[in-house]
Amino acid sequence: MLAIMLLVGIFLAIRASDALSVAGWSFFTEQAWEPDTGRFGIVAIIVGTILIALVAIIVAVPLASACALYITQFAPQRIRGTLISLVDLMAAIPSIVFGLWGFFWLQGEVVPVAKWISQNLGFIPIFAVRGADPNDPLAPTTVFTSSTFIAGLVVAMMVTPIITSIMREVFDQAPIGEREGALALGATRWSMITSVILPFGRAGMIGGSMLGLGRALGETIAVYIIISPVFEIQPRILENGAISVSSLIALRYGEATQFGMSALMAAGLSLFLMTLAVNFAASFIVARSRSGASS
Amino acid sequence: MKRWKASLVLTLVAAAVLAVGSSPVVASTPDDTRATSTSSSSTSYVPISGAGSSWSANAIDQWRRNVQQFGMRVNYASTGSSDGRNQFRTGTVDFASSEIPYGLSDSGVVDTPPSRKFAYMPIVAGGTSLMYNLTVGSQRITNLRLSGETVARIFTGDITSWDDAAIKADNPGITLPARRIVPVVRSDGSGTTAQLTAWMASEHPRIWDAYCARAGRPTPCGQTSNFPVISGTGFVGQPGSQGVSGYVAQRANVGTITYVEYSYAIKTGYPVAKLLNKAGYYVEPTASNVAVSLLGARINNDPSSQAYLTQILTGVYRNADPRTYPLSSYSYLIVPTAVEGNFTTAKGSTLGAFAYYFLCEGQRQAETLGYSPLPINLVKAGLEQVRKIPGVQAQSIDIRSCKNPTFSSDGTNTLAKNAPMPPECDRRGSTVQCSDGTGGAAEQPTQPGPGASDGGATDGSGTGTDTGVDGLPVDGGGIGGDGGATGGGPAICEIDTGACQTVAAIPVEIERVDAGWTRESTYMALALIAVLLTALAPPALARWVRATRSGS
Numbered sequence: 016m017l018a019i020m021l022l023v024g025i026f027l028a029i030r031a032s033d034a035l036s037v038a039g040w041s042f043f044t045e046q047a048w049e050p051d052t053g054r055f056g057i058v059a060i061i062v063g064t065i066l067i068a069l070v071a072i073i074v075a076v077p078l079a080s081a082c083a084l085y086i087t088q089f090a091p092q093r094i095r096g097t098l099i100s101l102v103d104l105m106a107a108i109p110s111i112v113f114g115l116w117g118f119f120w121l122q123g124e125v126v127p128v129a130k131w132i133s134q135n136l137g138f139i140p141i142f143a144v145r146g147a148d149p150n151d152p153l154a155p156t157t158v159f160t161s162s163t164f165i166a167g168l169v170v171a172m173m174v175t176p177i178i179t180s181i182m183r184e185v186f187d188q189a190p191i192g193e194r195e196g197a198l199a200l201g202a203t204r205w206s207m208i209t210s211v212i213l214p215f216g217r218a219g220m221i222g223g224s225m226l227g228l229g230r231a232l233g234e235t236i237a238v239y240i241i242i243s244p245v246f247e248i249q250p251r252i253l254e255n256g257a258i259s260v261s262s263l264i265a266l267r268y269g270e271a272t273q274f275g276m277s278a279l280m281a282a283g284l285s286l287f288l289m290t291l292a293v294n295f296a297a298s299f300i301v302a303r304s305r306s307g308a309s310s
Numbered sequence: 311m312k313r314w315k316a317s318l319v320l321t322l323v324a325a326a327v328l329a330v331g332s333s334p335v336v337a338s339t340p341d342d343t344r345a346t347s348t349s350s351s352s353t354s355y356v357p358i359s360g361a362g363s364s365w366s367a368n369a370i371d372q373w374r375r376n377v378q379q380f381g382m383r384v385n386y387a388s389t390g391s392s393d394g395r396n397q398f399r400t401g402t403v404d405f406a407s408s409e410i411p412y413g414l415s416d417s418g419v420v421d422t423p424p425s426r427k428f429a430y431m432p433i434v435a436g437g438t439s440l441m442y443n444l445t446v447g448s449q450r451i452t453n454l455r456l457s458g459e460t461v462a463r464i465f466t467g468d469i470t471s472w473d474d475a476a477i478k479a480d481n482p483g484i485t486l487p488a489r490r491i492v493p494v495v496r497s498d499g500s501g502t503t504a505q506l507t508a509w510m511a512s513e514h515p516r517i518w519d520a521y522c523a524r525a526g527r528p529t530p531c532g533q534t535s536n537f538p539v540i541s542g543t544g545f546v547g548q549p550g551s552q553g554v555s556g557y558v559a560q561r562a563n564v565g566t567i568t569y570v571e572y573s574y575a576i577k578t579g580y581p582v583a584k585l586l587n588k589a590g591y592y593v594e595p596t597a598s599n600v601a602v603s604l605l606g607a608r609i610n611n612d613p614s615s616q617a618y619l620t621q622i623l624t625g626v627y628r629n630a631d632p633r634t635y636p637l638s639s640y641s642y643l644i645v646p647t648a649v650e651g652n653f654t655t656a657k658g659s660t661l662g663a664f665a666y667y668f669l670c671e672g673q674r675q676a677e678t679l680g681y682s683p684l685p686i687n688l689v690k691a692g693l694e695q696v697r698k699i700p701g702v703q704a705q706s707i708d709i710r711s712c713k714n715p716t717f718s719s720d721g722t723n724t725l726a727k728n729a730p731m732p733p734e735c736d737r738r739g740s741t742v743q744c745s746d747g748t749g750g751a752a753e754q755p756t757q758p759g760p761g762a763s764d765g766g767a768t769d770g771s772g773t774g775t776d777t778g779v780d781g782l783p784v785d786g787g788g789i790g791g792d793g794g795a796t797g798g799g800p801a802i803c804e805i806d807t808g809a810c811q812t813v814a815a816i817p818v819e820i821e822r823v824d825a826g827w828t829r830e831s832t833y834m835a836l837a838l839i840a841v842l843l844t845a846l847a848p849p850a851l852a853r854w855v856r857a858t859r860s861g862s
Contacts, residue, residue, distance in 0.1 A: 047526065051419040054526070123562050146490070146544055153489040155565040160557075161546060201859055206852035240553070243546045244497050245539070255546060266549060269393030270499035270535070272419065 024287060031281035034274060042281065048246045048263065050271075050278035057285050059248045063163065063258035064286065067238060068231040070167025070252060075175045075231075076224050082175070083182035088208055099183070106176035114237030117169035122160055122241070125168060129159040129253045144254045161243035163257040169241060170234045174227035181226060185219025186212055218300075225297030229290050235261040260286040355660040357383035362394020362407035364551035365502045366641035368573040369434045369681050370407060373668045376675075384664055390550060392421075392499025392535045398644050399424035401651035405661055406644040407433070409501030410508075411620045416534050417527055423616065427648040430619045431695045433668060435604055435682040437595020438505050438637040439582035441575040441749060442567040443558050444472060446487050452581040452747035453756045455480045455592035455736075458636065461585065462514035464567065465493050465506070466521035467543045472565065480586070483743025484756065490544060494554045494568035495537040497547030505623075505639050506569045508533035513627050513636075555580075569637075572596075573680025575749035582749035584736065589632035591732040594748050598729035600682035601716060602631050603638035605726055609688070619691055633729050640688070647698040655701025662702025669693055670712035677715065685716045685723045 035042060038055060045056025086098050133144040146158045189212045197207040213220075238259050244266060245256035260282050268279055360370075367388030374384035389397075391408040398406035399422075411430060412423035440461060444451045456464075460476045463469045469476055473486040496503045510518040511532050522531030525538035539545045546566070548554045555574035558566045567583070572595045575582045584592035593599050606625035610617050620642070627636045645661060646653045669692045673683035684692070689709060697704050709717065718724040735744040747754045 049417075049526075052417060052528075118556065119560070123560055126562060145542060151488075153487050153565075155490045155492050155544075155563075157492045157546060157563050157566060158544065160560075160563065161548075201856075203852050203855060205848045206856060209849060209852070239549065243548060245541050245547075247541045249541070255544075256541065266498055269389055270396050 020291075024284075027280055027284040027287055030277055031284045032277075034277035034281045037274075038278075038281075046247045048267075048278075050275040055278050057260075057282055059246050060258050060260050060263055060282060061285060061289065062248050062250070063245075064232055064260050064289075066163045066250065066252055067167050067170060067234075067257060067259050068228055070164055071170035071174055071231040071234075072224060072228050074168060074171035075178055075227055076220075078171070079175050079178035079182055079223070079227070080220065082179045083186055084208060084212070086179075086183050087186040088204065088212065099180075102176050102179050102183075106180065108173075110173055110234065110237045111240075113169055113173050114240035117165065117172075117237060118240045121169060122165055125165055126156050126159045129162065129164055130156065133159070133253050141250055141252050143251050145251065146254075158255050159253060161241060161255050161257065163242075163249070163252040163254075166238045166241045166257055166259075167252070169237050170231045173234060173237065174231050177230060178223045178227040181223030182216065182220055185216040185223070189215045221300050222297055225293060225300075228293055228297075232259075232286065232290055232293065233261050234259075235265050238262040239265045355380075355382045355663065356654075356656045357385060358404040358657050358660045358664070359385035359387075360394070360405040360407060360643075361387040361389050361397045361403045362644075363391045363409055363501050363641055364388035365391070365409055365436070365438070365500075365505075365571045366407055366434055366681075367551065368571070368577065369436075369641075369668075369672070369676060369679055372675060372679055373672045374664070376672070377664055377667050380663070380667075382660055382664055384660070388550065388552070390496070390498040391501030391504070395421065395644065398428070399426075401426060401653075404646065404653055404657050407641065408644060409639060409641050410504045410533070410535070411617050411642070412644075413617070414504075415532065416504075416536070417531075426646060426650045426653075428644050429647050429695050429698050430617070431643045431645055431665065431669075431692045432619055432640045432684055432688045433643050433692075434673070434676050435600050435638065435640050435684060436676075436680070437572045437600045437603075437635045437682070438502055438569055438639065439572040439575050439595050439749060440567055440585065441555060441558055441570050441578075441580050441582050443560075443564055443580060444487075444489070444567075445564050446485055449756065450581070450751065450754060451484055451486075451756050452749075452751040452754050453584075453743060453745055454484065454581065454748075455584045455586070455743065457586040457738075458509075458513055459517070461583075462510050462517045464491055465495070465510070465569070466517050467493070467540065467545065468517065468521075470544070480592070480738075481743060482741065483745070489565040492544055492546060492563070492566045494546045494548060494557050494566050495539060496549070496551075496554060497537075498549045499535040500537075500551075501535065501641070502551065502569060502571065503537045504533050504535045505637065507531070507537070508623070509627055509637055512624055571680065572749065576680040577750065579750035581747055581751040581754075584748060585636055586738060587632065587634040587636055588628050588630050589634065590738040591632045592736045592738065593633060593635045593732055595635040595638065597677035597682040597715075598725050599633050599635045600638040601685065601723055601726040602633040602729045603629050603635050604640065604682075604685070605629070605631070605723065606634070607638075607640070619688070619695070632732055638682070640684070645695070645699055647700065649700045653700075658699045658701025659703055662696050662699045662704075665692070665696045665699070666705055666707065669696070670707055670709065670714070673712065673714045673716075683714050683716050683725065685726075686714070686718075686721065689714060 034050065037053060038045070042056050044058060045054060046059040047054045047056065048060070049055055082102065086095060086102070090098055130147070133142050133147055134149050136142045137144065144158055148154045193211050194207060197211050198204070202210065239262040242257040242259070242262060243255055244258050244263065246258065249256050264279050264283060267275065271279055367386070370386050374386055377384060391410065394403070394406035395408050395412060397403045412421055414421055440456065442454060444454065456477070457480050460469060460480060463476065470491055471488055472491055473488045477486060507518070511530070515530065519529040519531050522538060523529045525540050527534070527538050537547070539547055546557060548557045551570050551574050554568040555570045555578050557563060558568050559578035559580050572582065582594060584594050586592050603626050606629035608622040608625055610620050612618060621640050623639055626634070626638055629636070643665070645665070649655060649658070669684070669689050673689070676683040686709065689712070693707060696702055716723045716725040718727070733744060734740055735742045745755045746752070747756065
């Protein structure tokens with residue numbers, strides 16, 4: 016396993032060295048992406064990637080936790096199997112299907128929500144939208160489309176089943192003795208969950224979320240279909256214009272020159288390193304947290 | 311378990327029935343004249359694969375479905391011309407499709423020709439149309455007209471509102487809303503972008519170079535396959551023709567305009583703008599208009615040249631025929647002419663048969679798909695090019711049997727010769743504006759807007775065509791203007807000049823933003839409280855229960 020990862024890393028580093036040596040340190044400060052004219056950098060793209068992944072995780076983790084708790088603790092035995100296979104089925108839906116669904120259906124439905132948020136919470140910088148004027152009835156709603164927010168929502172739909180199934184496994188492993196003990200001592204089902212299940216499963220929850228985050232960072236085709244790429248740090252998540260490393264690679268690899276390909280490899284390398292860092296952080300958190308009963 | 315198995319079997323049976331049921335449909339696709347060109351239907355073909363232009367993808371997709379009945383499997387990925395040329399260069403595909411040839415300079419980088427041997431083959435003609443989504447009140451506008459300069463200024467972010475004076479001047483018959491214009495451009499490397507930017511660089515270089523300079527590109531900018539987007543200007547980038555047309559065709563995206571092949575507008579059911587030509591007419595890219603326009607294209611006729619058969623379109627942009635659509639062009643297939651890499655003579659046999667099909671019979675479908683058939687000289691040249699493909703089973707085709715609508719006995723282009731002249735209402739300066747729909751929205755005419763000066767709409771008494779009647783000099787639309795008052799909405803006339811103006815408003819919806827506490831606000835507050843309750847109540851309740859129990 017480790018050897019394969021090492022090989023991937025070395026391959027990316029070798030292919031990227033060409034571009035990195037030309038760009039130098041400006042690779043980490045430049046926002047534009049025009050490798051053939053020598054102006055290219057990773058900073059805007061990495062920020063965009065993280066924003067999309069964060070939106071996805073913020074939506075997916077509560078949803079997945081609720082799903083997993085319901086399936087393991089509340090659902091009647093009869094429908095449990097069905098629910099589990101439903102969640103697993105959702106994990107098997109190809110990402111292009113999610114992308115098309117997001118582009119053709121979800122986008123139209125989410126725009127009013129994004130509009131409402133920006134009108135009422137627009138004073139918070141990340142929810143501000145340039146070019147949206149609530150007093151102008153003819154203002155285009157397109158400023159709310161193809162945004163980080165919508166891409167994040169679609170990615171959330173894709174990572175939810177993965178996080179759910181990990182959490183479900185963990186919650187299922189909570190020791191039956193402690194659970195029944197809590198109930199025998201007169202705890203309600205909810206207080207049993209908060210006092211036994213959740214502390215026991217904390218490491219698993221974090222691990223599952225981190226795994227979801229890893230997938231969200233690397234999600235390609237759904238993001239590629241939805242976003243309208245911009246090459247600058249764009250922190251306004253509801254506004255048209257977003258970017259991520261993997262969608263950039265999907266967008267540009269076909270038409271890249273040899274040098275452009277090297278620049279894309281450099282972008283891929285930084286995504287690879289970032290995902291590694293996230294996973295190490297996850298295992299560190301998991302190792303430090305209590306229980307240790309699962310990981 | 312048993313029941314589950316039974317349902318699985320049922321599903322499988324259903325799938326099989328569906329598959330069987332659908333295959334005859336594939337076989338009986340519109341064009342079922344069997345094998346004038348593909349006489350060798352008994353030979354077995356190996357599958358071939360290609361990639362490239364999404365501009366011509368609708369035609370290629372139809373053709374490759376049609377040749378399935380002959381046992382040919384042609385895979386095609388419409389990933390953009392730049393990608394197609396790149397994949398052909400690296401040898402991952404057997405053929406590529408592109409609007410522009412190799413060797414052009416794009417932002418200072420030259421797109422180098424591949425080392426493998428290749429030739430260009432024209433496949434179909436068409437118009438790069440300006441598809442848009444615009445409504446006034448609840449009515450869709452389907453008869454928009456734009457001049458070349460206006461288009462250039464829209465796609466360089468200079469004109470930002472639909473009620474700009476320049477657009478109004480082009481459209482005297484439409485009441486335009488004060489909406490932002492949202493230009494939708496290709497985010498991938500695209501031949502369509504190259505066609506549009508080549509036209510802008512040639513016809514409106516000042517506007518185009520100024521924009522390029524602002525986007526940080528070196529000037530003079532010339533043509534480029536990657537549209538430069540300046541952040542914060544409200545431009546939207548989408549990948550592929552499917553992406554841009556799909557974006558514009560979303561009902562909510564009112565105010566968007568994009569550049570895409572005419573067939574996509576027809577497929578999505580949206581209108582295209584009529585573009586002003588040198589003769590002063592606003593023209594739609596119909597098959598016959600495109601055929602007329604391309605009479606002005608200069609084709610490289612030197613068979614020894616690497617760029618044999620490629621196009622120079624300046625003559626099309628400036629064609630003085632009133633039926634010209636200035637953004638017309640040909641699309642090309644790039645085919646290998648030597649056995650190299652993955653390409654074999656067996657593949658050459660399939661590719662050759664496929665080429666014979668689309669150069670001959672395939673052209674008949676061009677018009678219904680939203681393209682324009684190739685003229686006779688290019689079909690002849692293309693058929694010669696087919697012979698260069700290694701492994702091809704050369705056929706001598708009698709091109710009269712192709713029933714290409716452009717062919718004639720005397721060598722002229724029938725389609726162009728019989729193309730109808732544009733109606734008077736499409737002439738610049740005419741007081742009436744045609745109300746018929748365009749593109750995919752041809753069935754929906756736009757009613758003259760309430761504020762429009764639809765003078766001649768009453769009986770056309772004063773329009774320019776009548777000047778010769780009875781030898782009486784009638785000056786232009788002067789008289790027709792009087793009829794304007796009858797066209798919808800109340801009118802106010804000034805007594806001293808007699809000039810009338812209709813007064814009417816466009817209905818709009820507005821959300822009350824600063825309306826204080828409304829019923830919606832109450833619902834939102836209630837919903838918020840409900841969410842908080844469901845989240846906080848159970849643990850609080852549990853704690854309270856625990857506390858009371860332990861207390862007792």
